Amino acid sequence: MSQYTSAKLITPPREEESIYPYRRVWRSLTIELGVLFALTVLIYGAVGIAGFGVPRPLSGGLNIALALTPAALWGIFSLWAERRVPEGRRHLLGIAVISALTANAIAIPVLDWLQPAQWLTFTGVFDRILGYAFTVGIIQIGLQYLVVRFITWPDAYRIREDAIAFTTASAVGYITVLNLYAVWVDAPNADVVALRVFTNTSLALLAAVVLAYGLAELRFQPKLYYTLPLTLLIAAVLIGVGITFRTNFSSGGFVLGVGGTRPLFGLGFSAGLVFAGMLSMLFLFNVSERQSREAREGRGE
Amino acid sequence: MAVIEILGRDERTERQFRLGHLLTVALIVVGLLYGLNLRDGAIFATQPYNNVRAGISMDYPVAWLLDTDGDYVVRLRDMRRIGYKTTIQITLAPAGGSASNRNILDVVNISRPLRLNSYDVQAIEPYTMPDGTAATRMTYTFVDDEPNKFLQTVPVVVIGWDVLVRRGEQALIVTFRSDANTFDADLVFFERLLSSLEF
Numbered sequence: 083m084s085q086y087t088s089a090k091l092i093t094p095p096r097e098e099e100s101i102y103p104y105r106r107v108w109r110s111l112t113i114e115l116g117v118l119f120a121l122t123v124l125i126y127g128a129v130g131i132a133g134f135g136v137p138r139p140l141s142g143g144l145n146i147a148l149a150l151t152p153a154a155l156w157g158i159f160s161l162w163a164e165r166r167v168p169e170g171r172r173h174l175l176g177i178a179v180i181s182a183l184t185a186n187a188i189a190i191p192v193l194d195w196l197q198p199a200q201w202l203t204f205t206g207v208f209d210r211i212l213g214y215a216f217t218v219g220i221i222q223i224g225l226q227y228l229v230v231r232f233i234t235w236p237d238a239y240r241i242r243e244d245a246i247a248f249t250t251a252s253a254v255g256y257i258t259v260l261n262l263y264a265v266w267v268d269a270p271n272a273d274v275v276a277l278r279v280f281t282n283t284s285l286a287l288l289a290a291v292v293l294a295y296g297l298a299e300l301r302f303q304p305k306l307y308y309t310l311p312l313t314l315l316i317a318a319v320l321i322g323v324g325i326t327f328r329t330n331f332s333s334g335g336f337v338l339g340v341g342g343t344r345p346l347f348g349l350g351f352s353a354g355l356v357f358a359g360m361l362s363m364l365f366l367f368n369v370s371e372r373q374s375r376e377a378r379e380g381r382g383e
Numbered sequence: 384m385a386v387i388e389i390l391g392r393d394e395r396t397e398r399q400f401r402l403g404h405l406l407t408v409a410l411i412v413v414g415l416l417y418g419l420n421l422r423d424g425a426i427f428a429t430q431p432y433n434n435v436r437a438g439i440s441m442d443y444p445v446a447w448l449l450d451t452d453g454d455y456v457v458r459l460r461d462m463r464r465i466g467y468k469t470t471i472q473i474t475l476a477p478a479g480g481s482a483s484n485r486n487i488l489d490v491v492n493i494s495r496p497l498r499l500n501s502y503d504v505q506a507i508e509p510y511t512m513p514d515g516t517a518a519t520r521m522t523y524t525f526v527d528d529e530p531n532k533f534l535q536t537v538p539v540v541v542i543g544w545d546v547l548v549r550r551g552e553q554a555l556i557v558t559f560r561s562d563a564n565t566f567d568a569d570l571v572f573f574e575r576l577l578s579s580l581e582f
Contacts, residue, residue, distance in 0.1 A: 196418075196422060198422070201422060201425040201426050202425065203463075204446060204463065205425055209421070209425070212421060213418070213421050213422070213425070215414075216414050216415070216417045216418030216421060217418040217421075217422065220411060220414035220415055220418060221415070224411035224414070224415070227407060227411070228408075228411075231404065235400075235404075236400060296407075300399075300400060300403040300404075301400075304396045304399035304400055304403070305399060307399045307400070307402045307403035307406070308403070308406060309403075310403045310404070310406070310407050311403070311406040311407045311409075311410040314407055314410060314411070315410060315414070318414060
């Protein structure tokens with residue numbers, strides 16, 4: 083009589099997991115923007131809708147804390163995370179600090195002199211977009227480009243995502259100073275500060291990612307050298323579009339009696355713009371990466 | 384997974400890098416200049432004004448409110464301002480053969496304290512128009528207060544200039560008034576208007 087024994091199960095040899103040696107910048111960006119958005123909704127809901135009053139002595143401190151929140155989130159989810167990966171990126175803190183200093187030393191005095199909000203308020207939408215793009219936008223993105231270019235170019239770029247890490251570091255440093263300045267000058271309520279910080283930061287990060295695409299293309303596809311100026315122009319116009327429509331959406335409509343503002347429309351617009359913009363840029367980065375890989379494979383490298 | 388590219392850069396690549404950065408810096412410079420041009424266009428855009436009866440023509444800021452219903456030839460005001468509305472006003476006054484510029488300004492000074500709070504003449508001195516014509520300039524200050532007390536506004540100190548030019552038996556008084564805090568910044572509107580003024 084035959085005896086049957088159960089077949090021995092042989093464990094297949096484990097494939098060695100390849101460790102991705104860099105910080106995943108898209109994940110960091112998503113977490114930072116997500117947490118910032120959640121905080122904004124929470125504070126707006128508590129102060130603006132539920133009517134939770136912030137004691138006057140605490141108001142200034144809370145506003146400054148809110149203005150520093152994007153920098154803190156970036157510090158935790160980007161800068162600190164960079165130290166926990168085998169091949170961390172260097173210069174990030176330096177880029178952020180120098181961008182903050184240039185914002186304070188150049189951008190704020192120039193924007194104070196230009197006063198775009200004063201002369202653009204009474205112009206049409208198209209003129210307003212161009213006006214903001216070629217004043218606020220070009221100064222912001224131009225300074226960020228110069229800081230990133232002189233600190234990192236070209237040897238710090240190993241993969242395309244490096245460009246995102248550098249430009250977003252610059253954007254965070256720059257926009258933190260502008261947020262602090264806005265809080266210092268206006269001293270509004272916490273819910274208004276939260277909305278302003280989110281809209282400013284998300285727009286700055288989106289523009290920074292667009293600029294990063296141009297830098298990455300120039301570094302890895304130098305034949306397309308015109309991509310960098312083109313993306314810088316798009317980033318500046320994007321800032322112009324963001325500021326113009328955010329203001330339009332936030333303004334009160336024509337109502338009988340006292341017309342209030344509609345800050346949630348502005349928040350929704352900013353969140354939608356950044357979500358759609360980031361998805362588009364992720365798609366473009368992936369396409370470029372795939373094309374580079376296919377080109378290399380085609381050459382047999 | 385991303386692939387790390389370690390490439391030696393040849394001269395052609397370096398040239399393309401330089402070209403990319405050069406174009407980018409050029410775009411930043413051109414963009415800033417375009418922004419400044421847009422700003423100048425929005426702030427200093429003008430439209431012509433002609434008054435055949437008074438024999439005056441000039442270019443005035445587009446967004447300013449033009450008003451001819453008063454004891455003046457024309458009054459222009461920047462209604463977008465919060466607080467005191469920056470004003471340029473042109474008035475004609477009779478100037479007899481023996482009346483000096485000072486006499487004409489003294490007549491103006493008699494009536495003004497009745498209408499303007501804390502009216503105070505600071506200086507009367509010679510002035511040269513942009514086309515080289517000799518004129519007289521009177522600098523004065525007053526306090527502008529909101530007549531409606533329910534609005535609870537803080538009074539504004541206003542600086543005014545009256546530039547008086549003689550034309551035969553007439554004197555043309557071009558008045559410029561602005562909040563003392565923004566006077567220097569607003570002066571450019573007045574100077575541009577004087578440059579275009581023909582009478």
